[in-house]
Amino acid sequence: MSTLTGVGIGRALVVGPVLRMPDRLPEPPTLPSTIGPDSEKDRVTGALAATAQDIRARGEKAGGKAQEVLEAQALMADDPTLRSDIDTRVDNGATAERAVFEAFAGFRDMLVGLGGYMAERATDLDDVAQRVIARLSGVPAPGVPESDTPFVLVARDLAPADTALLDLEKVLAVVTSEGGPTSHTAILAREKSIPAIVSARGALDLADGTVVIADSSTGEIRVAPDEEQLSAARAEGARRAARASVPVGPGALADGTRVPLLANLGSADGVDAAVAAGAEGVGLFRTEFLFLDAKTAPTVSQQYAHYAKLLRGFPGGKKVVVRVLDAGADKPLSFLNDAPEENPALGLRGLRALRATEQILRDQLTALARAQSESDADLWVMAPMVSTVEETRYFVALARELGIRTAGVMVEVPSSALLADRVLLEADFASIGTNDLTQYTLAADRLLGSVASFQDPWHPAVLRLVREVGRAGAALGKPVGICGEAAADPLLAVVLVGLGATSLSMSPSALGDVRAELLQHTREQAVALAEAALGAEDAAGARAAARALLPV
Amino acid sequence: MPQRTVVVASTHGLHARPAAIFTQAAAKAGVPVQLTKNGKSVNAASILGVISLGIDHGDEVQLSVDGEGAEGVLDELEGLLTTDHDA
Numbered sequence: 191m192s193t194l195t196g197v198g199i200g201r202a203l204v205v206g207p208v209l210r211m212p213d214r215l216p217e218p219p220t221l222p223s224t225i226g227p228d229s230e231k232d233r234v235t236g237a238l239a240a241t242a243q244d245i246r247a248r249g250e251k252a253g254g255k256a257q258e259v260l261e262a263q264a265l266m267a268d269d270p271t272l273r274s275d276i277d278t279r280v281d282n283g284a285t286a287e288r289a290v291f292e293a294f295a296g297f298r299d300m301l302v303g304l305g306g307y308m309a310e311r312a313t314d315l316d317d318v319a320q321r322v323i324a325r326l327s328g329v330p331a332p333g334v335p336e337s338d339t340p341f342v343l344v345a346r347d348l349a350p351a352d353t354a355l356l357d358l359e360k361v362l363a364v365v366t367s368e369g370g371p372t373s374h375t376a377i378l379a380r381e382k383s384i385p386a387i388v389s390a391r392g393a394l395d396l397a398d399g400t401v402v403i404a405d406s407s408t409g410e411i412r413v414a415p416d417e418e419q420l421s422a423a424r425a426e427g428a429r430r431a432a433r434a435s436v437p438v439g440p441g442a443l444a445d446g447t448r449v450p451l452l453a454n455l456g457s458a459d460g461v462d463a464a465v466a467a468g469a470e471g472v473g474l475f476r477t478e479f480l481f482l483d484a485k486t487a488p489t490v491s492q493q494y495a496h497y498a499k500l501l502r503g504f505p506g507g508k509k510v511v512v513r514v515l516d517a518g519a520d521k522p523l524s525f526l527n528d529a530p531e532e533n534p535a536l537g538l539r540g541l542r543a544l545r546a547t548e549q550i551l552r553d554q555l556t557a558l559a560r561a562q563s564e565s566d567a568d569l570w571v572m573a574p575m576v577s578t579v580e581e582t583r584y585f586v587a588l589a590r591e592l593g594i595r596t597a598g599v600m601v602e603v604p605s606s607a608l609l610a611d612r613v614l615l616e617a618d619f620a621s622i623g624t625n626d627l628t629q630y631t632l633a634a635d636r637l638l639g640s641v642a643s644f645q646d647p648w649h650p651a652v653l654r655l656v657r658e659v660g661r662a663g664a665a666l667g668k669p670v671g672i673c674g675e676a677a678a679d680p681l682l683a684v685v686l687v688g689l690g691a692t693s694l695s696m697s698p699s700a701l702g703d704v705r706a707e708l709l710q711h712t713r714e715q716a717v718a719l720a721e722a723a724l725g726a727e728d729a730a731g732a733r734a735a736a737r738a739l740l741p742v
Numbered sequence: 743m744p745q746r747t748v749v750v751a752s753t754h755g756l757h758a759r760p761a762a763i764f765t766q767a768a769a770k771a772g773v774p775v776q777l778t779k780n781g782k783s784v785n786a787a788s789i790l791g792v793i794s795l796g797i798d799h800g801d802e803v804q805l806s807v808d809g810e811g812a813e814g815v816l817d818e819l820e821g822l823l824t825t826d827h828d829a
Contacts, residue, residue, distance in 0.1 A: 262762045262789065271788035297790045304796050308757055311793075 196390030197370065198409035199379045200703065201680060203427040204342065204362040205403050205420060208396045209335045211345035215323055218287035223280070233286040234276055237325040241318065242267035248336075259314065266318050272297060287326050294319035334361075342402055344393050348375040358382060363404045365411060367393040370643055380678045383699050387411060407737075438468035441694065441705050445712040449687055451705055452509065452695040454673055458496055461503030464698040468705065471509035471568075473621065473695020474673035475500060477554070478515050487550045493557035501565035509568045511621060511671070511695070513600065514554050516574035517543045535635055540575025540602075541585060552592065559593035570596040572621055577603040582616040600673075602626035607655035610662035617668070620659055622691070624674030628652050646729035647676035653689060653724050653732065660690015671695055680707035681719075681736055688713075688720030715739075744812040746805045751826045756797035764822050765789040773809035775819065786819070 223230050242264045249260030266272070272293055279289035294315060301312040317333060324331040334343065340362045347369040348356075363385040369375045370389055379386035385406035387393075396402065396413065403412040403423040415423065441451035452473030453464035464472070477496075481488050497512070504510050517539055531537035544551040555571065562569040573585040576599040589597035598619035601607050606620075607627065614620055624647040629636040631652050634644030656672075663670035671693040672686050678700035684707055686694065694704060711719070722739055723732035752760040768775045768786035775786035779801060784791030786805070797803060803823070807815045 258759055258762070262759065265762055265765060265789040269788050269790045270785055271791040297794075300790075300794050304793070308793060308796075311757075315790075 192413045194390045194392050194396075194411040194413065196365070196387040196393070196409045196411070197376075198406040199376050199386040199388065199679075200383065200406040201430060201707070202363070202385035203403065203405045203407070203423060203430055204385055205423050205427060206340055206342045206362040206401065208344050208365075208398060208400045208402055209337055209341040210394070210396070210398055211334060211343060211348075212324075212330045212332045213346060214332050215320055215327070215329070218285065218291050218323060218327075220288055221285065222283045223285045227280045227283075230280045230284075230286045230289070231277060233326060234273075234280065234290065237286070237290070237322050238267050238273070240325055241322045244321070245318070262311075263314050263318050266315055267322065287323050290319065290322050290326065294322075336360075342404055344396055345375075346394060347388075356382075356384075358384065363387070363406065365390050365393050365396075365402075365404060367391060370646075380675065380697075380700055383703055438702075439705070440470055441708055443687065443708050443711055443713055443716060445714075447713045449691075449708055450509070450693040451701050452511070452671070452673075452693055453698045453701070454695050455500075455698075458499040458503065460698070461500065465503065467698040467701045469698055469701060471504055471511075472500070473509075473511050473671050473693060475510065475512045476516065477512060478517065481515070487547075487553065490553045490557045490560075493554060494560050497558055497561035498564060501561050501567040501569060504567040505565070507566055507568050509570060511570040511572060511598075511673075512558060513572050513574055514541075514551060514558075515544060516540055535629065540600075541573040541581055542575065544573070545581075545584070548588075551588065555589055555592040555594055562595065563593070568596070569594070570598060570619060572598040572600050572619070574600050574623070575602050575626065576600060576613070577605045579609060579612045579616060582606075582613050586616055586618070601655075601659050603630050604655055607658050610659040611665065614659075614662045614666050614668045619669040619671065620663060621671040621673050621695075622656055622659055624652065624656075624672060624676035627655060627674075631655060647674070647679075648682060648685075648723065648729040648732045650724055650726050650728070650732050653685065653720070656686060656691070657689045657720070657724065663692065664690055669693065678704065680704050681733075681740075684708060684711050684716050685720045685723050685736055688716035688718070689724075743806050743808050744816055745807075746816050746820055748803055748805060748820050748823045750797055750799060750801050750803060751824045753799050753826055755799050755801065756792060756795070756823075761789055761792045764819070765792055767819060767822055771807070771815040771819075773807055773812065773815060775815065776804075776806040778804040778806065 245260050245264040245267065249257040252260065275293040276289045279292055298312045298315050301315060302309045321331045334356055337360060340360050342363045342365060343361050344365045347366050361384060364375060364379060366375050366388045367390055375386060376388050387404055387406055387409050390411060400414055403415050441449045443449060450470045452471045453469035454474040455464060455472055456476045501510055538546060558571055571589055571594045576582055582599050585599065586597045596618045598617040598621065599613060600623045601620050602623040606613050610620065625636060628645055628647045628649065632644040632649060634641040636645050659670050669692045670690055672691045673695040676682050676686060677694040678696035680703045683694050683704045696704060719736045719739055722735040726732035726735045750756055756764060765787055776783045777786040777792060779795045779797055782795060784795060786792060805816055805819055
């Protein structure tokens with residue numbers, strides 16, 4: 191038996207056979223055809239038809255929304271325009287593989303050129319192309335493998351298109367040889383509560399069918415264990431699974447200290463799923479996603495309709511924290527800020543952009559106040575990317591003027607965290623956005639892959655800033671929430687509570703794991719975990735220091 | 743050749759799902775159907791061709807059908823284009 195080690199995500203222990211995700215196919219060479227156009231065309235006909243049939247069969251099995259997407263993919267494989275493009279290339283001497291590759295690439299560029307929603311469909315077209323070429327070359331199709339029995343998926347890294355097709359019933363855990371704790375795979379794993387181990391070097395050498403024990407709490411993968419180890423692992427896995435399935439209820443520590451668990455939402459459509467997962471309210475409602483496609487600012491009545499629907503989902507005084515429009519580097523809003531900037535993350539974004547076009551902010555606050563007056567939900571409104579006390583004062587005064595009862599700010603910039611004692615004198619509450627706080631603290635653009643390793647909220651510098659805000663909140667009796675990827679990491683969630691967070695907000699699917707983890711620790715233990723993490727010199731050290739305090 | 747001008751009703755234009763519904767109907771018609779926007783014509787049975795026109799909500803397009811039963815095919819396809827499939 192050998193052991194591989196990576197970075198674990200989650201706290202599960204699973205046992206199962208490995209299934210490798212085939213790598214993407216190399217580009218077919220431009221060698222001339224040796225069998226002539228007619229034979230190449232026959233091959234194309236066969237491969238396209240078989241691919242379309244295969245995709246339709248998967249669609250029928252999947253049903254629902256997935257079937258619609260797959261049917262559109264089957265239509266792409268059947269497409270007459272594409273076919274005549276392929277035939278022209280074959281007539282000019284290309285092999286079937288090369289002609290298919292080039293023809294699909296041409297349409298792919300066209301889709302990307304159309305932008306927006308259509309550009310996202312380019313990945314669907316890529317997937318079809320890969321399947322056709324795989325069939326022509328007689329190799330397995332790339333993408334998530336299919337199996338009737340549950341398996342441990344092993345891949346180099348997962349692309350968004352792959353993860354959309356993951357059958358969560360069948361994938362016990364995901365193991366990748368690349369990608370870090372903030373890779374797409376890691377984010378997906380946290381969001382969907384799939385145990386994952388990323389950055390596990392050597393994982394690609396595992397053969398299909400090899401049985402492994404994957405422990406996502408330690409990041410260890412034990413390869414080909416003996417019977418005794420297997421039965422011990424199965425028992426331990428069942429014990430952890432039972433712990434994770436604590437009944438839905440209010441978030442609390444082992445000693446009864448209440449830690450409300452709230453949901454991050456981008457649309458009122460997600461309300462039912464959030465309530466079902468046990469969300470006690472909403473800790474971050476991202477209003478910008480309602481309007482990303484808009485070319486002009488949304489009107490008061492359009493916005494009011496959305497907010498009213500949202501608040502109806504949380505009757506009886508439940509808390510709903512709405513963030514006003516946050517135009518940013520990762521989500522530009524053309525009607526707010528259209529000017530190209532060298533450093534968008536440091537530019538006219540968040541509250542700065544709203545202030546530059548104050549009418550948009552006034553309209554939004556007016557719409558929110560109207561929705562508030564017709565609902566008994568407890569509406570809190572906060573401003574994004576506040577970096578000074580003066581900005582805090584400005585926003586809170588404007589919100590009050592327009593009828594908002596509870597107005598606060600997001601702490602995403604180190605300056606606000608360092609001056610939290612003064613910021614919280616003005617604001618009713620603070621909510622820490624850990625993703626941006628990490629990017630600004632470590633001066634690493636979170637959209638830039640080459641500096642992705644810096645984007646880790648376990649970094650003690652980030653934790654120290656959280657402590658500043660927690661202390662200020664405690665001294666002034668003001669709530670300090672966390673909304674951001676960090677709150678969805680169960681152990682980090684405990685650390686954040688130890689640093690003074692009074693509520694946690696996350697994607698609804700993460701609520702169960704976090705609720706279960708909180709129940710394992712008393713307030714005193716949470717503080718001890720936080721102290722241990724603060725004492726480390728980097729993110730990995732903080733994680734290890736906190737884990738070292740956990741009972742075995 | 744029988745022809746008709748139609749204003750597209752789908753909220754998000756003729757993309758993805760509405761385009762799939764439309765091309766499937768055009769393919770079933772059994773006669774060649776052309777879809778034209780701003781002078782550019784494509785085979786209406788080709789989902790990639792239809793998508794490449796970048797048709798948005800409210801755009802004006804022309805349908806041309808050749809062959810037997812052209813008027814009936816035009817009626818059906820016009821009906822699809824004037825339905826909001828995103829609603």
